[in-house]
Amino acid sequence: MNRKFLKRTLISAVAVSLLVTNLIPAPTMANAQEATKKSAMTAAEKEFQAYLSKAGIQIDGSDLNKNMTAEQVEKFTKFAQSEAKKYPKDNAAKETRADSFDKSITRLTVKMKDTDKGTFITSFTPFNDTKDPYVGDAIGYAKLPLEGIIPFGLDIGGGKAMKDYWKGNYGARILVKFPEGVDAKEGFKIVDWEKSILDTNLFVKIIGVPTPVEMKFPLKFDRSSVRFGENSNELSLVVRGMDKSQVSESEWESYPQFLNESAIRLAATTNIGKLSGTAEGNLYLNVSQYPGNTDDTSKDKVLTKGKLPPSKTRKIEVQLFVIDRGGLVAGGAGAGNISKAQVIPGKEYINKSENNQIATWREYISLWDNKDKFNTVLSANQEVIGEGYELPGKNIFDRTLNVNLFKDGDYNEFEANRFDRIVDYYTHENVTAGGVNDISSISLSHTPQTIGYNKETEVKYTGSVTTHDGVKTNLSSAILRTTINTEASSLNFTGSQPDTIQTGQSLNLAGNFNGKTSDAFVIHYKVDNREWAQLDKYSAVPGEDVEWNATIAGLSKGKHQIQVKAVDSFGKDSNILTHQVTVADEVEAYLTANDYKISPSNQYVTGTHSKNVDKVKLFVNGADRMTAAGNNNGEGQYKIYAYDFIKNASDNVVVKALDKNGKVIKETKVNVEKEAGVETYLTANNYKIAPNSQYVSGTHSTDVEKIKLFVNGVDRMTAGANNNGAQGQYRIYAYDFIKSTSDNVVVKALNKSGQVIKETKVNITQDTGSITASNFKISTDELINGTFTGNIAVVKLYVDGVAKNQVRPTGSSYSLYAAGYVTSTNQNVVVTGFDANGIQVASQKVNVTN
Structure with a gap:
């Protein structure tokens, strides 16, 4: 019976090694829970009921879950001894295989069948196969054949055996060998013990009962008995019976205790009997809590955390071993306590079950800019050898890309495979091109193909690897959070804007727009706290200034705050311009002038004026160049010809407003910009x-x-x-x-x-020669004398920067008359030597005193 339970435990441990959350199929779960809750007796139980009545023991279906009373035990023991003599041909030969077992551990035992090691079947169901095919639930199901006797050794009445049974001192130790890179300690931590289930289907042949009776033994995982081996991917655990003193009466009696007890006492009394059947088990694990592989060097172990671990073969196989009573010895503390029994050296890997394999991964998607422009974050651990930088983002599977449309170009026009990369977990190679190791080809794609502007879009990458044997392995998906940022457009007023208008007059504002990447814009305005209103739409040339005008009518008398903005072709707002204007019945004269750009296509200076303006004059560098009538470009607006008069951006241009009497009542300066296409230059002489x-x-x-x-x-x-x-x-x-x-x-x-x-x-x-000059005393000296080196042909006298005298010296000395020229100590007196070509060679300042 213990054997079967152990088998189930082993299966559960295998599931742990897979590091996935196990789900028990509905039929298995139902069988596990149904076994002890039958409302009707089976044929075998009815035969057993009749069998007991011969011993003077009367029971009904509900009594099958009760313990035997002392009176029943006494009757049953006597009856069993007498009945055994009546059926000698049904009695099996005495069991001798247990003779080598350490009997100090327990009197109850069970063995796995020598001819059939059983099976362990695992399956995996992802939560969302398109997002990550390796995050989900796994089911580990084991079915292991058992045989043996319970108990061994003559024990009239079974009192000794029942003590072990009531203490739960029976079972076996299981050993699980996880895949390489899996830490068994972490696997043990994530087991959901509340959902992990053990079950047995054991049948015992009772002499005198034609049909073998099914027994269910209460079992549990003894978590305190866990041991971790020298290999980090191995653990062992004891599966044993429940301690009657540690559970409630209802839980204890949820098992067929009368059947179990009578079978144990019968076998103990006669020291004969047969036990055969299977053990089944499932183990649940909270995979989302798995911290990742020990060989995972990624930040926070994001590659393996909470998912199926990788494998070099892309398949996971977990080995399961059952260390039954034949592999245990009491040691120092195992006498009477199977949980503390020791494993006999060399018996750690006995009774290996047959296992299947679960498909897993080896490669993963790791997005990377193949032009290496956006890989700006230093890699803590190089995913691919030699690549020290990576895309920014939360982790390997969640990257961020910010593209500036003006500086970087349009992401929608990038090469489709620009950010494609698949990496080998074990070799740290970029295998995107395929043909590496056993890879025949790869597939990698992303959606959506085209994204909008100025908002983050999750671009999802999915792919697979196909090996030479034709097997396709899907990869965990990756996200590239992509934003195409357009440049903020700039909006400016040009010239001066009217700060006062008369009641009933429209407010005319003007300026320039530069959208950098936008090919159109719409002007919007807002008066005080009202809603934004739309005006005209303009075409634009990306990167160039475009003139705009805003005519705002219907302003009421009083002060108003006017706000103006542009919305570009990407739906992005420009900066907001603010202008204060006063509307009054009578206003002072005002005059504005828009910026003027020198160009054949722009021949007029334009602007606005108050109602009391009759004419406008244009002045260029102080000269009166042109006169124009007021209101000649619309109510309160003017234009005046300027192209033939304004030639340079540095020209001083002014427009003046005249009243009906020809009096200048207002003037304003015009900002002049150079003609488009005229090159800006600056030179400097030596x-x-x-x-x-x-x-x-x-x-x-x-x-x-x-x-x-x-x-x-x-x-x-x-x-x-x-x-x-x-x-x-x-x-x-x-x-x-x-x-x-x-x-x-x-x-x-x-x-x-x-x-x-x-x-x-x-x-x-600097001069390539040298020259000296004597001190000059105004009251007594007439000459300045000195010597020189270099190719000096002429020596000149300079007073306050003006040449006053010169001499052509011979040899390397000179005398230069200065008395008539140097008259004050405040003068700057210098002698300078020139070569025959008039090129200065050397200079020297003269010290002048009175």
């Missing part, structure tokens, strides 16, 4: 370090407003554009800042907004 060389000079384009000088990264000087005597030419002071030819000198051009639009490096040179 600069020679010398006292009479104080400026860096060069040329610039018409859109340059200011020039800055940077020396060794430090901003040293600012100068206005066009400051060197001609349009497009500049000079900027440098002498006090540039000290060496190794200085890094840069000039930068700024536009009207103060933005750097161009910069260029200045080449620094």
